[in-house]
Amino acid sequence: MATDTTSLKLEKIFTDAEDFLPLNGTDHVELFVGNAKQAAHFYKTAFGFQGVAYAGLETGMKDRTSYVLQQGKIRLVLTSPMSADGPINEHINKHGDGVKNVALWVDDAVKSFETTTGRGAEVAFEPKTIEDENGKVVISGIKTYGETVHVFVDRSEYDGPFMPGYRAWDSHYKPEDTGLKYIDHMVGNVGWGEMNKWVEFYAKVMGFAQLISFDDKDISTEYTALMSKVMTNGNGRIKFPINEPAEGKKKSQIEEYIDFYNGAGVQHIAVATDDIIKTVSAMKDRGVEFLYVPDNYYEDLLERVGDIDEDIAILREHGILVDRDEEGYLLQLFTKPVADRPTLFFEIIQRKGAQSFGKGNFKALFEAIEREQDNRGTL
Template structure:
């Protein structure tokens, strides 16, 4: 495992502030958004559709604290772009949007450095003000939209209206306590990780934050390599993974096969109380990977020799199948859902940090083995 301290020079144009929202292209935005509300504790937040004069695409925005997901579906049968994307990739993440200062400057510099433009800067306005947008291509068919809010006073973005219907079951369900997007992981085909990471360094002035290779992350059957890139202020973390050769197919390769190329593999959502969050999520029917008891037997022995004390009950962590990674300074707790759709592609991670900014390298072997058990059930190991 390698951590990096050299951020490089402060960007000369613009500033990346944070994740703004994540856009999904799905076959049925109404149903998908409701599934995430019921299962993961989101609430309806905004709507665009036929009733709001959006004639081609319907959009359902949902929110939980600072996390915003937006689900888009085509309304007309001749929407070839969205139709092709859905056939190739299935339901999945299309765009990861960032809040920025100086949208036009960031876009202009990225294009000058070689980034591919999807849409030049444009403005949208409503009674709450004006927002500036621009979109560029990143790995695979995934895009990044830069969003400059400036003095916009609305709750989300222009021309989104209040949800037309709020499911009456939602208030009766336990709150999940998920607060913000911790990181967004992109899987690449073999030998494309480094070029994808360098794309962020060259075009967006991100820098390397953390990395591991297949000598550190492997099981008997499969392995991966990963580089994490981040913006100057380290508020946006984007891990980039690729498969490494192993005896059998890695989970990264399985994703690439079923997604049809590079794409967002998982979204990590941060909580301040993972035990409470996972108890609530399990009560809502979220399925998580199963971690064997042997992991916790070994963990207890290793922690006896560690300077770090885990505040949470190891018995409860074991009962909930929550993983623990640590160093001499602190620890993190994490757990991974099963895929959120029929294809074994996108899933959700829940993570809690206590003075630890890693990504669970110490857990990768246990995580891989849990995923491999699922792969075996699917006939894909």
């Protein structure tokens, strides 16, 4: 299930982005996990991903095992170490299951590397070409916040299932998808006072523009607060909100994340659907747990957001939130953390014109997160 590798000339919709680094979209997201085989079963069963490719001892990979799963344009790579030491084990010991590589689909991985490192990015790994009977892939990498790496991937001359070193994985077990289409955005949590540093990184090093800024007046509850700025490339296919803690009476979700992740990292992956009710319903039936939203959120919903197509009773049943901006409205809901540490989670989002990030829902969402923190004794 190879990506369409046609070189794209994508419309620039955010004119403030310098866009000297052409990006076609997200190629894949690689998570380092304690047990890739079991994690793959979870994402297939609960989220509706399908098996695409595999690398391990049988393919000549000695230090790790990786499973590649896909749904729509979303591709996850789940990787576990095969030895008691080494960098993958060190990452898991320190952070738990989490995102290591955010891979970006480019037309030229060498030029992308030279452009970004020439503008101050720290090298993760030099450009390299990997080949097999299906062609070649060129990859390179730069370091970002925490131990997260952006990998540039040029697969224009490759026609295999994923990358050289992987073989097709066509398992007997193929659960139906849940309607997930693509990655809408990915959120990074950074430490106190670090948000602007990384905002500047994405602007200077990668040519992104600042789309939206939220301060502690926008994102606060009675107990906690945080600040956030959303960075986007020109075509809008890559959006990276960056969060940092803000002063509050109690420990914010960002502080909790950094405590348990032991540093900065990817907080959540927002995945888009064309029918959030169908998607959330299917995922709940398969065991995915979502944040609880109190019934009183829906009492004045239409007064706050205006007319919507969906039945409010069904939205209430599933705890789906709604927000409107000048371009339309969106529907969204967060899962609970997908591993035992209260770190990585997913957002399910359906956009009906809106380009924003649910500012009107922040209070309800973060109060829901605080209830979970209180249950964990970490608020």
